[in-house]
Amino acid sequence: MSKGKPKPGNAKWQKTRFANQKRSTLADEFAKEMAPILRKARDEGVVLKNHYATWLNENGYETRRGRPWSKVAVQRLFARLKKLYNRGWTAE
Numbered sequence: 001m002s003k004g005k006p007k008p009g010n011a012k013w014q015k016t017r018f019a020n021q022k023r024s025t026l027a028d029e030f031a032k033e034m035a036p037i038l039r040k041a042r043d044e045g046v047v048l049k050n051h052y053a054t055w056l057n058e059n060g061y062e063t064r065r066g067r068p069w070s071k072v073a074v075q076r077l078f079a080r081l082k083k084l085y086n087r088g089w090t091a092e
Contacts, residue, residue, distance in 0.1 A: 028084060031081050038081075053068075053073065056074070
């Protein structure tokens with residue numbers, strides 16, 4: 001049995017690649033669902049990332065995995081939205 005990363009073309013590599021693509025697709029979909037919610041927070045005066053996290057938690061929103069929001073999770077969500085919308089998206 002070899003150690004390290006699976007090599008391209010290998011069945012294990014293909015399975016890992018498929019799983020990563022699926023996870024990325026789910027994260028993209030979740031980010032798109034969260035965009036209007038972040039805009040609503042902005043319209044209510046939220047400016048800083050940690051304030052977004054607080055606002056989301058206080059209003060009953062959870063991350064895709066059902067956890068409370070943190071500043072880092074909000075930063076990653078903003079980064080994903082900017083990537084999805086070619087830097088044309090902002091809630092700020």
